[in-house]
Amino acid sequence: MKVMVLVKATEDSEEGLNPTAEFARLMEEMGKFNEELVAAGILLDGDGLKPSKDGKRVAFDGKSRKVIDGPFTETRELVAGYWLWEVKDMAEAVEWVKRCPNPMPGPSEIEIRPLYESADFAEMGTP
Template identity: 65%
Template sequence: MRVMVMVKATSQSEAGKMPGTELLAAMGKFNEELVKAGVMLAGEGLHPSARGKRVRFSGSQRTVVDGPFTETKELVAGFWLWQVKSMEEAVEWVRRCPNPMEGDAEIEIRPLFETADFGDELTPELRAQEERLRAEVESLGKKQG
């Protein structure tokens, strides 16, 4: 199962406070463990929401809203994509993670939808398209890596 592991933003991360050398080293070591275990598919930190934008949809209308966004507890400061056997395995990995912030921090784990989750609504044609697109993305990643 694939999961997205989201490090929730804090007032410090939203202020643009960068992690210190000690935390960067600890996270680097943790990420190495994830890679060696075949768990980590991707992972990145995100700039504060002040550098972001949101696009709101209302029917055919699109409205662009500039950051910063006020609800810090709802924002994400970084993420990983992991391949794990179960949600329990993901929780165990998060328990081993260094605290990603100087003070209190929260990490959220959410499963990704897999092709099988869509049932009969995903027609054979849509399934073939999905598989083709995944193969193209994987191929692009190999070319860029």
Template identity: 60%
Template sequence: MRVMVFVKASEDSEKGAPPTMEAFEAMERFNEELASAGVLLAGAGLKSSASAKRIIYDGPARTVTDGPFAETRELVAGFSIWEVKDMDEAVAWAKRCPNLMPGRSEVEIRPFLEETDMADLLSALGDDARDTLGVA
């Protein structure tokens, strides 16, 4: 099972405050453990929302909004993609993750929508559409 782990932004991360060297080294060790266990597929930290853009879709219309964005608790400061056997394993790993920022932090784990989750839709599509989407 693949999951995406979102590290939520904090007021400090949105101000561009880097983690301490100690916190950074702790995260590096944690990522090495994930990689050694074959769990870590990808991951990165993200710049603050001041350098972000949002595109709002409303039918055919597109509106671009420049950051920064006000609702810090809704922003993502980093992500990882993990391969785990189930959500319990993902939670166990996430509980071991060091907190990079002083004070309260939040991580969200969400499973990927996999091909098996869309089996009915894919079987209804037909071979040409499945080939176009790159699925068997």
């Protein structure tokens, strides 16, 4: 099963790159963790995202489109980075996340979401 592992944003991640010794240590730890994921054949893709001040949203309402410039205020609703993993089940994904170093200097959260697969649409008759 494929899962998207979402590193939730924090006030620190929304400030952008901060080249401190703590940041360097954090990046080294995450690099080692990523190497473990690659060695285990789990990591399909992953990256960090720039702060929301560098992003945009497009709001849809029928045929109308509205572009909204960042930054976006609800930090707890934002994503700072992601991985795409191939795991045998959700339990394996949880075990890997529990092994992950804290991705932020302070408290943080990681969310795991399964991707839809073609079998999920079998009853609908979609090719």
